Amino acid sequence: MLLVPCPNCGPRNAADMRYVGESGPRPDPNTATPAQWRDYLYTERNPAGLLRETWYCRSGCRTFFVVERDTTNNQFVHGPTRVTKLGGKA
Amino acid sequence: MARAKAAAAGVNPKAKASAKYSAFGLISRGATNTSWPRVWRDVPLKKTYDVVIVGGGVHGLACAYYLAANHGITNVAVLDKADLGSGGSGRNTAIVRSNYLTPEGVAFYDRSLDLYNTMAVDLNINVMFSRRGHMTLAHTDSALRTMRWRAEVNKLQDIDSSVIDPSEVKKLAPSLDVSDHARYPIVGALYHPPGGTIRHDAVVWGYARAADHHGVEMHQKTEVLDIVVEGGTGPEGKGAGGKVTGVRTSRGDISAPIVINCTAGWATLISDMAGVSLPISTRPLQAAVTEPVKVFLPTVVVSGSLHVYVSQTDRGELVFGASVDPFNTYNIRGSLEFTEELAGHVLELMPGISRMRLLRQWSGLCDMTPDYSPVMGITPVDGFLCDVGWGTYGFKAGPVSGEQMAAAIATGQTPTLIEPFSLSRFAKGDLVGEKGAAAVGH
Ligand SMILES: Cc1cc2nc3c(=O)[nH]c(=O)nc-3n(C[C@H](O)[C@H](O)[C@H](O)COP(=O)(O)OP(=O)(O)OC[C@H]3O[C@@H](n4cnc5c(N)ncnc54)[C@H](O)[C@@H]3O)c2cc1C
Numbered sequence: 001m002l003l004v005p006c007p008n009c010g011p012r013n014a015a016d017m018r019y020v021g022e023s024g025p026r027p028d029p030n031t032a033t034p035a036q037w038r039d040y041l042y043t044e045r046n047p048a049g050l051l052r053e054t055w056y057c058r059s060g061c062r063t064f065f066v067v068e069r070d071t072t073n074n075q076f077v078h079g080p081t082r083v084t085k086l087g088g089k090a
Numbered sequence: 091m092a093r094a095k096a097a098a099a100g101v102n103p104k105a106k107a108s109a110k111y112s113a114f115g116l117i118s119r120g121a122t123n124t125s126w127p128r129v130w131r132d133v134p135l136k137k138t139y140d141v142v143i144v145g146g147g148v149h150g151l152a153c154a155y156y157l158a159a160n161h162g163i164t165n166v167a168v169l170d171k172a173d174l175g176s177g178g179s180g181r182n183t184a185i186v187r188s189n190y191l192t193p194e195g196v197a198f199y200d201r202s203l204d205l206y207n208t209m210a211v212d213l214n215i216n217v218m219f220s221r222r223g224h225m226t227l228a229h230t231d232s233a234l235r236t237m238r239w240r241a242e243v244n245k246l247q248d249i250d251s252s253v254i255d256p257s258e259v260k261k262l263a264p265s266l267d268v269s270d271h272a273r274y275p276i277v278g279a280l281y282h283p284p285g286g287t288i289r290h291d292a293v294v295w296g297y298a299r300a301a302d303h304h305g306v307e308m309h310q311k312t313e314v315l316d317i318v319v320e321g322g323t324g325p326e327g328k329g330a331g332g333k334v335t336g337v338r339t340s341r342g343d344i345s346a347p348i349v350i351n352c353t354a355g356w357a358t359l360i361s362d363m364a365g366v367s368l369p370i371s372t373r374p375l376q377a378a379v380t381e382p383v384k385v386f387l388p389t390v391v392v393s394g395s396l397h398v399y400v401s402q403t404d405r406g407e408l409v410f411g412a413s414v415d416p417f418n419t420y421n422i423r424g425s426l427e428f429t430e431e432l433a434g435h436v437l438e439l440m441p442g443i444s445r446m447r448l449l450r451q452w453s454g455l456c457d458m459t460p461d462y463s464p465v466m467g468i469t470p471v472d473g474f475l476c477d478v479g480w481g482t483y484g485f486k487a488g489p490v491s492g493e494q495m496a497a498a499i500a501t502g503q504t505p506t507l508i509e510p511f512s513l514s515r516f517a518k519g520d521l522v523g524e525k526g527a528a529a530v531g532h
């Protein structure tokens with residue numbers, strides 16, 4: 001079981017959350033080319049190590065937040081930080 | 091004692107790799123317990139090859155075999171950081187089928203089934219291919235609709251695939267609860283008689299042994315640490331526009347004009363070394379097996395809504411699988427949650443097996459793509475090819491992928507069968523959506 005640290009609810013089972021995915025800047029939809037937009041949609045960094053990722057506290061407080069996790073041992077090393085800006089992967 | 095001694099003697103590393111298996115040879119060795127010959131040679135790592143294949147799973151080995159057998163390209167090395175078949179190829183639940191959703195997928199996977207059909211003879215090894223039939227249950231009208239769609243796509247390409255009703259489901263698998271008071275009643279199923287199971291280890295060893303006979307080298311415990319690329323637009327001359335010149339490994343540098351990425355769950359780590367980004371995220375898929383009981387389940391049974399699939403081995407164990415864990419990780423520790431959920435869902439389908447005990451559970455890394463189709467062929471780096479994105483469904487694709495990737499390398503052209511799966515489809519937005527046929531891993 002993975003205990004994900006929600007900024008409001010504290011550590012919660014990953015099953016109570018939705019994994020949104022890797023966090024990163026979203027290109028401006030008004031100026032991005034289709035290829036840039038698709039790169040943003042599909043390409044993953046998928047590191048074996050530190051990953052900045054977004055979770056959504058689905059069954060709890062419904063907050064989006066960002067954490068940093070080591071994907072080789074699933075330890076959370078940074079965060080959580082609430083996502084305040086709307087849109088994108090945070 | 092005698093047995094222990096023979097086991098300690100093990101295989102003889104000096105012996106020539108075995109020629110051919112025969113019934114007489116297997117029986118006499120089994121009876122006398124003399125040491126078995128090596129299945130593939132153990133040779134020194136050379137400094138240069140025509141083709142280096144990274145990853146010794148079914149995909150890498152099949153590609154090596156077909157390069158040699160179909161195209162006479164034998165100066166080939168397969169490198170694996172661990173042992174052959176220690177990745178997904180030795181961890182999967184060995185279900186094969188071709189009842190996919192897109193015409194591209196159906197044609198592709200069906201070619202693989204053809205190759206599996208003659209594999210025992212082609213590779214001279216018993217792969218225990220059992221075409222016992224494959225049944226995907228529908229619990230809702232919308233699931234049934236997708237199945238009708240799949241059945242029609244399948245029939246158009248001459249694949250034996252049809253929608254059946256609950257009474258026929260009951261006939262095929264009497265242990266299933268088809269009553270309408272189940273929590274998720276079975277309202278029908280997609281039935282695919284040519285699907286079934288195969289012995290995955292035998293497939294891996296068969297390809298390794300046959301490739302070895304053709305002169306291909308397999309190097310285990312040889313980790314690729316970097317890929318050497320020159321002239322690319324990225325950092326260190328890697329990336330688009332560059333050209334591969336070799337690999338650095340834990341056992342020294344190798345030069346090679348062609349490097350193929352067949353590392354499934356580790357695919358992005360390898361492609362990063364060449365400066366190529368992939369639309370792949372790595373997630374674990376868990377599986378479990380019960381104690382053996384008398385055979386009662388004649389077909390493979392899959393339930394998308396309940397996220398579970400089950401088949402019974404010839405030994406009588408039930409093998410279960412599910413969907414991938416819901417977040418990216420390279421950690422393959424199993425979870426109790428998985429077993430709890432699995433047991434609950436299996437009992438929804440087959441209430442009669444509540445007293446059966448699980449023997450063990452395990453997990454393997456899966457390289458998931460956004461459209462549940464693979465990424466095959468050329469990349470923006472010249473000489474660097476990929477055969478990845480196999481997610482939870484890539485074992486069945488091993489033979490056809492090996493065959494087609496070998497053809498791509500030998501001819502320098504992308505064969506039509508794998509053209510739809512090129513990396514460039516993502517930039518073009520030309521996805522091959524197979525989620526409807528592959529979301530539950532198998
Ligand atoms: C539990 C489970 C059940 C499954 N069930 C099915 C099923 O029923 N049917 C089906 O069709 N598919 C199934 N799959 C998927 C299938 O197992 C895989 O898609 C398939 O085995 C991938 O084969 P491969 O040869 O590409 O990769 P793998 O067999 O994973 O081999 C990759 C190899 O690359 C090596 N490697 C990694 N990094 C390096 C490096 N740096 N240097 C050198 N070598 C490296 C690894 O050691 C590994 O041996 C299942 C998977 C799992 C985990």
Ligand SMILES: [Zn+2]
Nearest residue numbers: 009057060061
């Ligand atoms: Zn919360």
